[in-house]
Amino acid sequence: MWPASPAALIAIQHELSTASPPPWRRGSGQPEIGGCIVCFPRGQAGPGSGGDRAWAAAAVLRGGRLIAEATVAGEARAPYIPGLLALREGPMLDAAVSALASPPDVLLVDATGRDHPRRAGLAVQLGAVLGLATVGVTHRPLLAAGAWPEDRDGASAPLLLGSEPVGAWLRTHRATRPLAVHPGWRTNIDTAVEIVLAAVSGHRTPEPLRRARTHARTARARDEAAHG
DNA sequence: GCGACAG
DNA sequence: ATCTTGTCGC
Numbered sequence: 001m002w003p004a005s006p007a008a009l010i011a012i013q014h015e016l017s018t019a020s021p022p023p024w025r026r027g028s029g030q031p032e033i034g035g036c037i038v039c040f041p042r043g044q045a046g047p048g049s050g051g052d053r054a055w056a057a058a059a060v061l062r063g064g065r066l067i068a069e070a071t072v073a074g075e076a077r078a079p080y081i082p083g084l085l086a087l088r089e090g091p092m093l094d095a096a097v098s099a100l101a102s103p104p105d106v107l108l109v110d111a112t113g114r115d116h117p118r119r120a121g122l123a124v125q126l127g128a129v130l131g132l133a134t135v136g137v138t139h140r141p142l143l144a145a146g147a148w149p150e151d152r153d154g155a156s157a158p159l160l161l162g163s164e165p166v167g168a169w170l171r172t173h174r175a176t177r178p179l180a181v182h183p184g185w186r187t188n189i190d191t192a193v194e195i196v197l198a199a200v201s202g203h204r205t206p207e208p209l210r211r212a213r214t215h216a217r218t219a220r221a222r223d224e225a226a227h228g
Numbered sequence: 229g230c231g232a233c234a235g
Numbered sequence: 236a237t238c239t240t241g242t243c244g245c
Contacts, residue, residue: 038235038236045237047235080236082233088236089235110236112234121234142234180234 001129002091004077009087013120016128024106024133024186026194032067033199034060034104035208036126038092039216040076041224048088052076055219056089056096059211060104064201066211070099071219082142085111086122093126096212106133106187106195108209113182113192114166115144115159127185135192136182137206141167148178156181156193168193173204 003009036058040048054076060068072095078087089111097107111122113136123136141159144166149155153174159167159182168189169178183192199206205213 040235040236042237048236080235082235085234110235115234123234136234138234140234182234 002086002094004087006081006084006087009084010118012125013116013118016120016124017118019128021128021186023188024191026191027105030063031106031195031198032060032062032104033106033108033195033206033208034058034097034100035108035199035206035210035212036093036097037110037209037212037216038089038096039213039220041220047080048076049079050075050077053223054092055216055223056092057212057215057219058096058100059208059215060100061199061208061211064207068100068102069211069215070096071215072096072099073219073223083117086125090122090126090129094129097130097132103130103132106135108196108199108206109134109136109184110138110209111182112136112138112142112167112180113184115142115161115180115182117143119166121182123182123184133186134184135187135195136167136184137196137209138180138182141180151175154197165189170196172196172200172206173202176204179204
């Protein structure tokens with residue numbers, strides 16, 4: 001499910017674009033919300049290349065408390081190419097989430113969903129591979145566009161691809177620019193926004209993603225101190 | 229042809 | 236993604 005070539009990935013993306021899995025429904029009680037992220041060596045700007053060292057981490061919180069965490073080290077399999085992010089980061093994110101003692105109810109991913117040339121961004125694909133409901137969270141859209149919402153906590157505004165709503169700008173913290181929220185696997189725009197708001201606590205970035213990023217960077221610092 | 233372009 | 240500097244807030 002993690003192809004090595006652009007052609008193979010594009011074929012999978014075409015299949016995912018027409019998939020219609022049953023909608024995820026939040027159960028009773030506090031949902032376990034996970035986040036996963038991959039980071040790369042300090043000092044290496046640009047799209048990178050296959051073989052780049054990489055660290056990935058996943059964190060799961062419930063009611064603001066960390067209940068699971070996993071970190072893995074490995075290598076990226078390709079450079080970053082817009083529309084083909086899964087080629088570079090998919091396997092690492094899969095490994096980090098799979099290393100968790102138990103999976104979350106829903107997973108936040110640093111990637112788009114239907115805001116993608118083939119309507120199948122990495123947030124969609126990772127959810128399909130793992131069998132987990134996912135929500136994409138990015139700093140900016142890939143192709144979609146929309147006016148920002150007012151500067152008020154929780155305010156949102158549509159992100160459109162042509163005339164089709166594919167996500168939403170979401171104000172997670174006043175006085176900071178909004179995040180782009182993307183429905184991924186088994187989620188829609190409304191539930192995606194709900195989940196992100198439920199995962200935010202005092203910062204712009206949802207807590208599970210912040211924790212995952214910290215863990216990944218800690219692993220990077222340890223390895224870069226040990227080697228070069 | 230040129231620029232834009234999740235991470 | 237990563238880098239940099241300055242600035243604001245707890």
